[in-house]
Amino acid sequence: MARSNKKPEYLKSVVGPALALLALLVIASYALLGPTGIIAWTDYRSALSERKIELAKLQKERDALRNRQLLLDRDNVDPDLAGELMRKELNVVAPDEVVVPLN
Structure with a gap:
């Protein structure tokens, strides 16, 4: 016991x-x-490097869009850009211009 x-x-x-x-x-x-x-740290490091590359690309795109916005400012429009946009979007040409087909 x-x-x-x-x-x-x-x-x-x-x-x-x-x-x-x-x-x-x-x-x-x-x-x-x-x-x-x-x-899991290695996966996080690779994801971080990919996201940094994507962030740099998006920042570059944002800066280009901001520059275009400034050029299209209502009070101070860039005449060259305004003319280019009118021709592109509305398919119009000035009376003294000649259209040359590229085909």
Whole structure:
């Protein structure tokens, strides 16, 4: 009987550290393999570099559109750009111009 009493005491003394070790293993595996873990950092770095390239492209496009907006300002329209847009959008030409087909 003495042996049977020691066995549950031994199990009780082992269960606490075993659960703590299990919890540490779960946390460590999540730190390595989780969505924000160490292994996922390489994916984030490549995605970041792709997004930086896309951001630079979009900023360049935004600057071009801002310049065009300034050229089309209602109070100070660039006459060359206004003439170009009229010819392109409305298919009109001035009376003194000659249309040369490229085909």
